[in-house]
Amino acid sequence: MRVKCVLCEQIEKVKPYSLLAKKLRKRRIQTYICNECYERISEKTIERRKNENFKLYEEPKGDPHL
Template sequence: MRVKCVICDKIEKIDNQSPLAKKLRNRPIHTYMCKECYERIENRTKERIDTGNFRLYKKDEANESW
């Protein structure tokens, strides 16, 4: 299966029977990122967390009851 990275537009080939290929086929909302882009985002996020200026806003389930 040919996939395209959503960030750098690099085209790669993945195995048709891999769980990632099945997820991309069955749920079009899921997107593919190449390994380099994924690692770059991961490293930069860790750097921001280490500075102390990074806030992760999590959804508060207790206050969201309708």
């Protein structure tokens, strides 16, 4: 199965019976990100978290209907 990275548009081959291929076939909305882009994003996220201006917005706990 051929897949295309949404960020760098690099085309890669994935084994057709792998778990990733099954997820991509079943949920068309789910996107594929190559390993290089995934590593780059994770490194930049770690750098941003070290910054004191980084704020992680989480859902408030409690009754969701209020």
